[in-house]
Amino acid sequence: MAELEKIEASDRVYSLNLGPQHPSTHGVLRIVLDLDGEYIIKADPVIGYGHRGHEKMGENRPYKQFLPNTSRMDYLSGMLFNHGFVLAVEKLVGIKVPERAKYIRVIASELNRISSHLLWFGTYLMDLGGFTPFLYAFDDREQILDILDSITGSRLTYSYCRFGGVSRDVDLKFIEMTRAFLKRMEKRWADYDSLVTKNVIFIHRTRDVGVIDRELARQYGVTGPNLRACGVAFDVRRSEPYEVYDRLDFEIPTGTKGDALDRYDVRFKEMQQSCRIIDQALDQLPEGEFLTPKVPQKLGPPKGEVYTAFESARGLTAYYMVSDGSPGPYRCHIRVPSFGNLNALNDVLPGTLVADAISILGSIDVVIPEIDR
Amino acid sequence: MGYFKDIIDGGLSLIEGMGVTARRLFQPLITVQYPRKKIPLSSAYRGHIELKIFEETGTHKCIVCLNCEKTCPSGVIRVQGEKQKEKGPKTLTGYVIDFSKCSLCGLCVEICPTSTLEYSREYELVGDTGADCVFDLMLRLAKQVEQREEKKKTQGIAA
Amino acid sequence: MSEGLLGSEWFRLILGLLIVLAFSQLNALFLVWLERKVAGHLQLRPGPMEVGPHGLLQTIADGVKLVGKELILPFKADRKLFFLAPVMVFMPVLVGFLVLPFSRGLIIRDMNVGVLLVFAFSTITVLAILTGGWASNNKYALLGAVRSVAQNVAYEIPLLLAVLSVVLVVHSLSFAKIVEYQKTVWFIFLQPLAGLIYLIAATAETNRAPFDIPEAESELVAGFHTEYSGMGFGLFFLAEYTNMFIVCAVATSLFFGGWNGLFGISLGIPGVFWFLLKTYFLIFVIMWVRWTFPRVRFDQLMNFSWKVMIPLSLANIVITAIVVKII
Numbered sequence: 001m002a003e004l005e006k007i008e009a010s011d012r013v014y015s016l017n018l019g020p021q022h023p024s025t026h027g028v029l030r031i032v033l034d035l036d037g038e039y040i041i042k043a044d045p046v047i048g049y050g051h052r053g054h055e056k057m058g059e060n061r062p063y064k065q066f067l068p069n070t071s072r073m074d075y076l077s078g079m080l081f082n083h084g085f086v087l088a089v090e091k092l093v094g095i096k097v098p099e100r101a102k103y104i105r106v107i108a109s110e111l112n113r114i115s116s117h118l119l120w121f122g123t124y125l126m127d128l129g130g131f132t133p134f135l136y137a138f139d140d141r142e143q144i145l146d147i148l149d150s151i152t153g154s155r156l157t158y159s160y161c162r163f164g165g166v167s168r169d170v171d172l173k174f175i176e177m178t179r180a181f182l183k184r185m186e187k188r189w190a191d192y193d194s195l196v197t198k199n200v201i202f203i204h205r206t207r208d209v210g211v212i213d214r215e216l217a218r219q220y221g222v223t224g225p226n227l228r229a230c231g232v233a234f235d236v237r238r239s240e241p242y243e244v245y246d247r248l249d250f251e252i253p254t255g256t257k258g259d260a261l262d263r264y265d266v267r268f269k270e271m272q273q274s275c276r277i278i279d280q281a282l283d284q285l286p287e288g289e290f291l292t293p294k295v296p297q298k299l300g301p302p303k304g305e306v307y308t309a310f311e312s313a314r315g316l317t318a319y320y321m322v323s324d325g326s327p328g329p330y331r332c333h334i335r336v337p338s339f340g341n342l343n344a345l346n347d348v349l350p351g352t353l354v355a356d357a358i359s360i361l362g363s364i365d366v367v368i369p370e371i372d373r
Numbered sequence: 374m375g376y377f378k379d380i381i382d383g384g385l386s387l388i389e390g391m392g393v394t395a396r397r398l399f400q401p402l403i404t405v406q407y408p409r410k411k412i413p414l415s416s417a418y419r420g421h422i423e424l425k426i427f428e429e430t431g432t433h434k435c436i437v438c439l440n441c442e443k444t445c446p447s448g449v450i451r452v453q454g455e456k457q458k459e460k461g462p463k464t465l466t467g468y469v470i471d472f473s474k475c476s477l478c479g480l481c482v483e484i485c486p487t488s489t490l491e492y493s494r495e496y497e498l499v500g501d502t503g504a505d506c507v508f509d510l511m512l513r514l515a516k517q518v519e520q521r522e523e524k525k526k527t528q529g530i531a532a
Numbered sequence: 533m534s535e536g537l538l539g540s541e542w543f544r545l546i547l548g549l550l551i552v553l554a555f556s557q558l559n560a561l562f563l564v565w566l567e568r569k570v571a572g573h574l575q576l577r578p579g580p581m582e583v584g585p586h587g588l589l590q591t592i593a594d595g596v597k598l599v600g601k602e603l604i605l606p607f608k609a610d611r612k613l614f615f616l617a618p619v620m621v622f623m624p625v626l627v628g629f630l631v632l633p634f635s636r637g638l639i640i641r642d643m644n645v646g647v648l649l650v651f652a653f654s655t656i657t658v659l660a661i662l663t664g665g666w667a668s669n670n671k672y673a674l675l676g677a678v679r680s681v682a683q684n685v686a687y688e689i690p691l692l693l694a695v696l697s698v699v700l701v702v703h704s705l706s707f708a709k710i711v712e713y714q715k716t717v718w719f720i721f722l723q724p725l726a727g728l729i730y731l732i733a734a735t736a737e738t739n740r741a742p743f744d745i746p747e748a749e750s751e752l753v754a755g756f757h758t759e760y761s762g763m764g765f766g767l768f769f770l771a772e773y774t775n776m777f778i779v780c781a782v783a784t785s786l787f788f789g790g791w792n793g794l795f796g797i798s799l800g801i802p803g804v805f806w807f808l809l810k811t812y813f814l815i816f817v818i819m820w821v822r823w824t825f826p827r828v829r830f831d832q833l834m835n836f837s838w839k840v841m842i843p844l845s846l847a848n849i850v851i852t853a854i855v856v857k858i859i
């Protein structure tokens with residue numbers, strides 16, 4: 001460390017703006033890198049380029065009108081954010097959700113999780129310079145979008161969940177399409193294994209790169225696959241099961257070292273576990289209502305506050321809302337996982353190469369508009 | 374000997390990867406050449422909203438309750454109504470949406486008490502200015518009614 | 533008089549130059565199209581389809597666009613060097629065509645140092661990339677340029693060592709003699725290791741993925757040609773593809789028997805077709821590799837070069853020398 005500081009003082013150090021316009025910053029992120037040659041001495045992520053004031057918007061409109069905003073914060077897992085918001089409001093107001101709707105939400109959310117991870121898989125490989133896996137992943141993702149399109153009518157920002165259920169029932173065609181997708185993916189995993197996971201270049205690019213250990217993860221509040229990659233089996237779906245996750249049998253994949261390869265492995269296995277969850281949920285899907293009819297048009301929740309955590313594709317996400325009895329929240333705050341995950345870069349990047357910085361940034365899978373909100 | 378084993382294993386893994394891509398050379402393409410070929414829209418597709426034509430009346434059922442205007446999170450909808458009689462229901466005179474602001478949440482469609490709003494199935498809506506995204510749904514409705522009548526006429530002649 | 537004109541050195545040179553210029557341009561345009569087609573089909577999409585039959589004229593349209601674009605000079609850039617670099621990258625590539633043996637007798641000049649000439653001139657490309665990157669006054673470009681130099685220094689050595697093992701067997705640096713030697717058995721069967729090392733090093737030499745670290749799109753935006761627009765970029769682009777052709781053509785003549793058919797069976801097909809067939813196949817392989825693998829990191833690239841390729845090629849050369857001496 002003393003050696004690093006000595007270099008810092010010298011005039012060999014120059015700074016490089018990585019972003020806000022850069023091919024692999026996943027949104028509008030800017031990282032100011034202090035470099036010595038290609039070695040990073042200091043990294044400083046600058047956020048806020050995509051700020052749209054979603055939390056403030058939530059505070060000056062009824063709960064219902066905030067629904068479409070939720071899927072625009074993390075647009076890659078819009079269904080999950082939508083789902084989480086609906087959970088929070090249901091808890092606040094005390095709305096009962098029909099069983100069928102719970103299952104539908106879980107299926108849709110897990111499909112969305114797979115699609116988010118597939119996109120991460122593709123873009124990560126693109127960050128590493130492999131273009132083809134990106135398009136293969138998009139091919140698969142397109143199948144998910146088709147499935148979700150058939151029930152929600154939208155391909156990215158779904159606005160599918162409603163207080164007390166979902167906006168549209170699923171039909172046999174949806175179940176068929178989902179089953180076909182699960183079957184298709186079984187073969188695809190092997191392809192991805194041969195193309196990427198076993199690839200010697202890929203392994204060398206990721207092994208021991210960007211290690212986030214338990215202690216660092218704890219300090220920065222790193223959650224989600226990044227936390228599980230360092231061996232902590234923490235998943236909100238398991239620790240505080242919401243909806244019907246306690247009735248479904250799934251594993252929580254964990255890594256050991258917490259390097260980029262572990263993060264890759266964890267996400268890759270998570271996709272397979274999501275497939276398992278969907279498969280079981282489809283088997284258990286009960287008949288019944290998909291939307292409880294008793295929800296009033298104007299919600300008048302009691303005074304109080306609510307905190308609901310759920311597992312988005314990137315980690316622990318939570319809605320915190322304070323109600324003063326009016327139709328909209330008095331205070332609305334969203335805890336997003338990417339913020340903690342991104343800030344760990346401050347400690348992880350120094351000492352690595354520019355090429356590694358891209359690999360690390362890709363491997364922690366941040367969605368910047370989620371941080372900026 | 375670990376040195377040579379690493380090289381050989383690495384090389385084999387690369388060849389395996391090349392096999393995956395080579396297989397794709399002989400698989401059918403998945404691209405749909407869009408303007409020439411189109412894929413069917415999903416039944417749930419959400420385009421911009423439009424006024425539904427009911428068979429029994431041959432027109433919409435809007436009662437100018439303004440629920441859609443109030444529920445819209447982005448202020449997309451502008452509804453105008455007039456009272457034709459001193460005492461009586463309002464009738465719709467203007468229904469304009471600014472589609473450039475719309476987030477397609479569908480709250481207006483769900484809240485409509487007479488279910489006279491529905492999603493259109495149009496998606497080729499490119500325009501040069503913001504004004505091109507402003508749709509007058511009354512005009513649209515009038516056109517659709519006209520088309521329907523013409524269709525009926527031609528069918529009548531054919532019959 | 534006319535006989536004198538046809539036979540004169542000057543006439544041959546000018547004719548050769550014209551043919552080379554025309555061929556290299558057309559070839560580069562074709563290769564860009566081929567690259568996009570290969571990439572497309574490997575990725576289950578058709579590639580360019582709109583301009584001309586199966587998009588054949590797409591690259592011409594792109595070229596016209598590039599020519600029509602403004603050449604932007606970055607702020608505080610070194611004006612002379614900035615515009616010199618694209619020219620410098622393209623000229624040495626053309627020189628390579630002088631000695632390529634397309635067929636028996638179809639060589640512009642069969643020099644007795646042909647092999648040496650090709651590699652000597654191809655090294656100038658590095659200088660051009662360094663110049664371009666440095667003159668751009670852009671940190672990304674500079675990083676790309678520096679990477680390029682480090683990479684090429686490391687890869688010239690195994691490349692030349694691999695070539696040397698062929699030269700040791702033939703006792704000549706002339707392309708024609710090397711190809712004649714392979715009449716029955718190609719060198720790839722006699723020297724498989726050297727052939728493989730040559731192909732890997734050649735991929736690195738031409739800055740192609742997975743060794744495209746000087747460009748490294750996802751890391752350095754566009755590496756050394758970040759600041760180039762219009763035909764400045766176009767020349768770098770054309771040079772890359774022409775360079776690829778030369779490298780593969782050299783591989784064909786050194787390891788894959790040049791204009792000779794397999795095991796001396798030529799099936800009555802003219803030598804030039806054999807030559808081009810093999811060259812384009814190698815180019816296809818290089819494209820195939822590019823569209824399959826992620827990029828290596830530059831220190832790993834160095835490691836691979838210094839720890840694997842150079843020792844192996846040295847061992848190969850020693851064994852070759854011993855075997856040649858015994859026989």
